[in-house]
Amino acid sequence: MSDNDQNDIAEFGQPCPIRDVLNQIGDQWSLLILEALAERTLRFNELNREIGDISRQMLSRTLKRLETDGYVSRTVYAEVPPRVEYTLTPLGRSFLEPMQKLIQWADENHADICRSRRRQHEQQQEQARG
């Protein structure tokens, strides 16, 4: 598999930390999952219902990656029917602290961003007509 050391960068992360982190959690679903798990431990299908519009496919993949990176821990109970619980690790929990600041910023400034988009869009329209 990793017969050479060149693959290590690809497998174990870029040298730039923030780029690596953003690549991992900047996708469609990771943050939503982490926030859902911030409330409480959840099972697979509970997460599925909680998020609503995620497919089991993507939920499974994203959870696996979050687990690989150490944000989430996965516990399997030897029961019938099977039960698997997902919960935040300390790392995942600590990640949400700075992220909350960013979420707050997004909430406060999203309207401005949309306004800017609208304005730029209208200017382009005018230029197109002019």
Next chain:
Amino acid sequence: MSDNDQNDIAEFGQPCPIRDVLNQIGDQWSLLILEALAERTLRFNELNREIGDISRQMLSRTLKRLETDGYVSRTVYAEVPPRVEYTLTPLGRSFLEPMQKLIQWADENHADICRSRRRQHEQQQEQARG
């Protein structure tokens, strides 16, 4: 004209603020550009050199989107040869404040994440052999 003419939701933003923001700046280059501009105002080719491994194509695209969203302002000087300067808007500057916290977190925890990846990877290797 543009790469694609999308519908209003794509142009003016998703209803969820943080998802919208992350989709915009969570790409390969946006954050690097914002950080470069946090130091000082830069011209197009200065940015190109500063970042190093970005193509002019992507630099142009990303700058345009950052301008559209209001993070960056673009000033054209009527000179020969042409000169275009990019600088952060107040919005862009305010965005970097919470983002700095996240960058700091990434710097501090990146090693842990890589360690976790390595460990998970080795466990999978063992399971494959077992």
Next chain:
DNA sequence: CTGAATCCGCCTTGATACTG
């Protein structure tokens, strides 16, 4: 110098169906 336009490969994502 500062981009825009075009073409193209890859990766992510989604839909669907199947397994234990």
Next chain:
DNA sequence: CAGTATCAAGGCGGATTCAG
């Protein structure tokens, strides 16, 4: 219940070329 396998589609990013 908790996933995995497979296939198809679209977006992202890169290389190259053209333009003002």
